[in-house]
Amino acid sequence: MKASIALILPLLLPLAIAQIPHWGPCPEPAVQPNFVLKKFLGRWYEIAKLPAQFEKGRCIETNFSMKADGTIKVSSSEILKGELRTLEGTGVVEDIKQPAKLGISFSYLTPYSPYWILSTDYDKSALIYSCTDVLRLFHVDFAWILGRTRTLPQDTINKAKDIFTNSNIDVSRMIASRQQGCDKEI
Ligand SMILES: *[C@@H]1O[C@H](CO)[C@@H](O)[C@H](O)[C@H]1NC(C)=O
Secondary structure, eight states: OOHHHHHHHHHHHHHHHOOOEESSSSOOOOOTTOOOHHHEEEEEEEEEEOOOOTTOOOOEEEEEEEEESSSSEEEEEEEETTTTEEEEEEEEOOTTTOEEEEEEEESTTTTOOOEEEEEOOOOSEEEEEEEEEEETTEEEEEEEEEEEEOOHHHHHHHHHHHHHHTTTTTTTOOOOOOOOOOOOOO
């Protein structure tokens, strides 16, 4: 246990600085009932995120696809300082009884981070939540609104924020992701 905390803390520290940690353990929001992973696969664009990372890239998208071994291939890309950057990770369903609670890792060195699908209609938008307890004293969390298109109606975004808020997740600092000028120049 000690070893894993020692491993995780340096990874969390920069996040904790970029993000305001909240006291207490992670909230336990409800997730998408009867989640069907197959319908969730494919391409999603990042519409909004928490925390605000102003220095980060734009045109962020993620593709989910099944691998032969039953795990999920997670390919993300962003345009940062004029360059297309890609990142590949692995997703798993950790408990078959909780199919909407994925774990995603972007390196063999890091543990699976929670990647919970709180709500999705599969063909327009999805709400993702990731929370990590630090010593049960405080937690650091991430939230995303994803879209099947590069933009979503404001009404959809407002409803998504309401769902987070009703799950005791503070999304007041959520910011819109930049998805402009993505299909032309890099
Ligand atoms: C996602 O898939 C689409 C369509 O196959 C492809 O054009 C795009 O480059 C992929 N993006 C990533 C990040 O893998």
